[in-house]
Each structure stands twice: as C-alpha cells, then as structure tokens.
Amino acid sequence: MNTLYSTKVTAVGGRSGRVRSEDGLLELPLALPTTMGGAGGATNPEQLFAAGYAACFENAVIHVTRNKVANVKDNDIVVVAEVGLSPNGSGGFALSVALDVAITGLDQATAEEVVRAAHATCPYSNAVRGNINVTITVTTN
CATH class of the missing domain: 2.20.25.10 (N-terminal domain of TfIIb)
Known part of the structure; x- marks a missing residue:
C-alpha cells in the first residue's frame, strides 16, 4: 500500500x-x-479523537459530493462528532461515536446516500468499523 x-x-x-x-x-x-x-x-484524548474524526469524515463527505453532487460547497457540510468513554465490563474501557452530519442544499435521500458512501470512504470509519459503535444522524437544510 x-x-x-x-x-x-x-x-x-x-x-x-x-x-x-x-x-x-x-x-x-x-x-x-x-x-x-x-x-x-x-x-483530552477523546476530544482530540472527536476533532480528528469530525474533520476526516467531513472531508470524506466533500470527496463523495465532488463525485456525485456538483452544487454542494465545503461550508455546506457540518459534522459534529461526539465520543463517549465507558467501562467495557472487563476492567477496561470502550469508545462510542455519534456523528451528526448536516448538509445544506441536498434532499434527505441524497444526503443519506452521500453519507453512506462517506462512511465507506473515511479512514477513521474504516479503522473503527467492527470495534467502536458508530451511529450517524443525517440532516439537511
């Protein structure tokens, strides 16, 4: 690679x-x-991880819209990442992530399609898949 x-x-x-x-x-x-x-x-580490994931996921959305939707500008996309830290029941800890993605200028179905593709593209999403519970909410303006 x-x-x-x-x-x-x-x-x-x-x-x-x-x-x-x-x-x-x-x-x-x-x-x-x-x-x-x-x-x-x-x-703290959770804030740094949330910042990195939000920025990386937003860029994945930008990347996908470049290929699918011409009228979305970079500033039309806002990603808020919430990272939680919880005991895992085995003496250790686990992370959880909630991504709130807002895209201006798209209908809901198109926005959800773009976000699904971004989730498959984003290196953070690919790194945590199967290890960290990630929930994604998509809204449009």
Whole structure:
C-alpha cells in the first residue's frame, strides 16, 4: 500500500501530560476531565479523537459530493462528532461515536446516500468499523 501521508505525535505524562507533533504544529497540555474527577482546563484524548474524526469524515463527505453532487460547497457540510468513554465490563474501557452530519442544499435521500458512501470512504470509519459503535444522524437544510 502506498502511504499518502504519515505523522508522529508524542505523548508524555498520560492524561495529565502533553502531546506534541513532530513538526510542532500541535502542542497541547492534557488533563483528565472534571467529570472524571480531574482538574480539567486542557484537552483530552477523546476530544482530540472527536476533532480528528469530525474533520476526516467531513472531508470524506466533500470527496463523495465532488463525485456525485456538483452544487454542494465545503461550508455546506457540518459534522459534529461526539465520543463517549465507558467501562467495557472487563476492567477496561470502550469508545462510542455519534456523528451528526448536516448538509445544506441536498434532499434527505441524497444526503443519506452521500453519507453512506462517506462512511465507506473515511479512514477513521474504516479503522473503527467492527470495534467502536458508530451511529450517524443525517440532516439537511
């Protein structure tokens, strides 16, 4: 397989540490959320995963619309990703994802077709398929 892009991010200190990308463009403190008994005040792995999945999924929708629908602009698509962290019943933890996809300028049936194709295209969706429960809601404006 030909790799189109590769990056490295280093984490030090776990959920109360820092992350830094090899190019220095991403450099953030991490903190355990207050809802989990932490201090809060900084990002956490679930927020970073949600941000990455939302952006990647939106780009997959853009990619699909380029091939199927000419009148959809990049800013006509909004993806909100919600990532949940839950105990898995075996002493570990599991993630869940809810994607809310809104597309302006399409009818509901076309929007749902585009989102189904995007879910098959998105590398995040392909990576988590069968491992993380992903629910998708599609709306149109």
